[in-house]
């Protein structure tokens with residue numbers, strides 16, 4: 604195992620997974636170790652860590668899979684099992700799974716007895732490049748995504764890309780959206796590299812390197828602004844429209860994976876970047892076509908515009924009742940705290956509806 608990033612960073616790439624987890628268990632002061640996973644992640648990934656000394660079935664908490672379970676009831680169940688399993692302030696919680704158990708487990712750990720340590724072992728592409736890193740934890744509440752949560756860094760994050768071998772194509776593609784986002788906010792060179800990568804038939808060895816690069820980009824923004832007061836907002840690119848699409852899809856019972864919503868959101872926010880900051884239109888068109896080829900299209904009509912706008916006004920990133928966007932002057936040149944009028948937001952939605 605070796606530290607992937609800066610000295611302050613606690614993200615590690617696994618070399619010998621079992622030994623590396625044991626290293627963490629032995630090197631962080633704790634009494635009991637708890638494992639939290641969701642049903643599918645547990646079935647697919649636990650066999651790879653079953654020999655770890657220190658884990659036990661009595662201290663393994665398994666929650667139902669899927670983002671619709673990232674809520675208060677599941678959280679209460681986790682608190683209950685920690686409490687009845689004898690967890691105290693010195694206990695350590697290991698999360699094994701995608702962004703769902705990472706977010707919920709991190710929040711459960713951050714709040715149980717005013718906070719116990721937790722280690723993330725992300726098993727989806729999205730969680731490896733994004734959700735497991737940066738200290739955002741939380742749950743969905745009353746139909747709103749990540750409505751309740753806290754910032755709290757994991758004690759460590761351990762990356763093992765071979766977990767991705769069992770991940771279905773949709774989830775691989777979903778995670779790729781966040782990697783593309785990292786490219787857009789970082790450099791054109793990075794975008795060229797991802798553009799050339801075939802995510803539909805991925806070369807896993809190459810993907811492993813791309814994952815490490817993507818983590819470095821996310822970490823750069825997090826380290827410079829852990830509480831998202833300024834530069835970290837760059838990571839929200841694509842997410843203002845994206846979260847609105849995700850919520851609309853959820854309300855209409857046609858849920859979509861987070862990364863797909865972000866990809867659709869990035870197309871809209873590139874168009875907004877064109878209107879507001881002069882991002883070149885030919886490049887908007889080129890990228891829109893490239894993203895459509897990988898992620899497909901989200902169908903909605905003019906009748907949805909008001910609802911989408913209302914959803915955007917509820918976004919956590921807003922300040923003083925203004926919708927807050929991160930936009931691009933060009934690839935790698937970000938502008939945070941951008942505003943747009945309702946008409947401009949509608950223009951972007953209109954643009955999106957017509958690219959199909």
Ligand SMILES: NC(=O)c1ccc[n+]([C@@H]2O[C@H](COP(=O)([O-])OP(=O)(O)OC[C@H]3O[C@@H](n4cnc5c(N)ncnc54)[C@H](O)[C@@H]3O)[C@@H](O)[C@H]2O)c1
Nearest residue numbers: 643644647668701702703726727729730734739766769770
């Ligand atoms: N905290 C953050 O900074 C941050 C950033 C981005 C996203 N998120 C959150 O992350 C969540 C989405 O993450 P996700 O896409 O990983 O979702 P997820 O955790 O729901 O995982 C997706 C599916 O893959 C299954 N799975 C997990 N690992 C597997 C493996 N190795 N093989 C086969 N199946 C596997 C899971 O059981 C689940 O059914 C959302 O809740 C989102 O809000 C958080």
Ligand SMILES: [Zn+2]
Nearest residue numbers: 781842861865
């Ligand atoms: Zn995201």
